[in-house]
Amino acid sequence: MRSVTILAGRGKDGRPEPFDSISLKRGELYTIVGNTGSGKSRFIKDIEQLACGDSITGRRVLLDGAPIPLTERQSTSAHLVAHLGQNMRFVLDASVEEFLQLHAHCRDRMAAPAEVLALANEITPEPVNLRQGLNQLSGGQSRALMIADIALICDSPIVLIDEIENAGIDKERALSLLQKKDKLVLVVTHDPHTALMARRRIVLAGGAVAAVVERTAGEAALYEALGRAYREQRRYQIQLRKGACLA
Numbered sequence: 001m002r003s004v005t006i007l008a009g010r011g012k013d014g015r016p017e018p019f020d021s022i023s024l025k026r027g028e029l030y031t032i033v034g035n036t037g038s039g040k041s042r043f044i045k046d047i048e049q050l051a052c053g054d055s056i057t058g059r060r061v062l063l064d065g066a067p068i069p070l071t072e073r074q075s076t077s078a079h080l081v082a083h084l085g086q087n088m089r090f091v092l093d094a095s096v097e098e099f100l101q102l103h104a105h106c107r108d109r110m111a112a113p114a115e116v117l118a119l120a121n122e123i124t125p126e127p128v129n130l131r132q133g134l135n136q137l138s139g140g141q142s143r144a145l146m147i148a149d150i151a152l153i154c155d156s157p158i159v160l161i162d163e164i165e166n167a168g169i170d171k172e173r174a175l176s177l178l179q180k181k182d183k184l185v186l187v188v189t190h191d192p193h194t195a196l197m198a199r200r201r202i203v204l205a206g207g208a209v210a211a212v213v214e215r216t217a218g219e220a221a222l223y224e225a226l227g228r229a230y231r232e233q234r235r236y237q238i239q240l241r242k243g244a245c246l247a
């Protein structure tokens with residue numbers, strides 16, 4: 001898989017989207033921005049489901065220029081796409097270790113549960129242990145575990161991430177783990193720092209893609225400044241969680 005092409009559908013008002021197609025290339029990061037309710041999550045779900053004009057948006061998604069037959073869509077998606085949703089909860093009645101072993105086995109990967117867990121604990125401030133029940137994990141811990149799982153076990157070429165900054169985890173570390181060189185990564189965000197990570201960002205409005213914006217040189221400099229502010233904010237966050245006085 002080298003590219004994903006999205007053929008225009010329609011916005012919430014039923015009018016055609018103002019583009020013919022958008023081509024997304026493997027090895028690139030794209031961010032998705034827009035008002036709450038503008039259709040950002042729907043956009044990445046269309047990609048996850050390899051929509052073929054049969055979702056509410058009417059978009060069609062092609063892989064390397066070709067549609068995927070209905071009978072192969074589910075298995076192709078499971079193989080190629082890792083989706084980190086906004087609300088993560090496990091419903092499987094298993095320990096963290098059992099889940100990681102099972103998933104590594106299904107994916108035919110050698111990753112040891114302890115290795116995946118060590119990575120998850122780099123990004124969540126409240127550590128997880130192997131004997132913990134999966135359904136006892138908090139939202140942030142579940143997402144940290146899934147990020148480590150995507151990085152070490154799934155290794156899917158397409159990674160879809162919905163609002164990583166909501167989870168109270170180390171966003172920069174998490175994104176650096178998920179953004180391996182040859183992956184196509186799409187990140188939904190309301191955060192200007194995350195949005196400016198990408199050279200191209202896709203703007204949603206009223207359920208339709210309104211624009212695809214190239215990052216300017218000024219914005220690249222702004223991204224660096226926002227990164228410094230983010231790290232300072234994180235230092236305060238860590239102190240705050242320890243019960244310290246901030247000033």
Ligand SMILES: Nc1ncnc2c1ncn2[C@@H]1O[C@H](COP(=O)(O)OP(=O)(O)OP(=O)(O)O)[C@@H](O)[C@H]1O
Nearest residue numbers: 010011012035036037038039040041042056057207
């Ligand atoms: N083109 C469309 N036509 C009809 N309904 C749509 C379209 N795009 C999105 N929707 C619907 O609009 C609702 C909001 O969309 P979505 O959840 O994707 O918004 P969002 O931008 O991710 O919002 P938030 O930032 O609050 O998470 C959903 O019910 C979704 O199915």
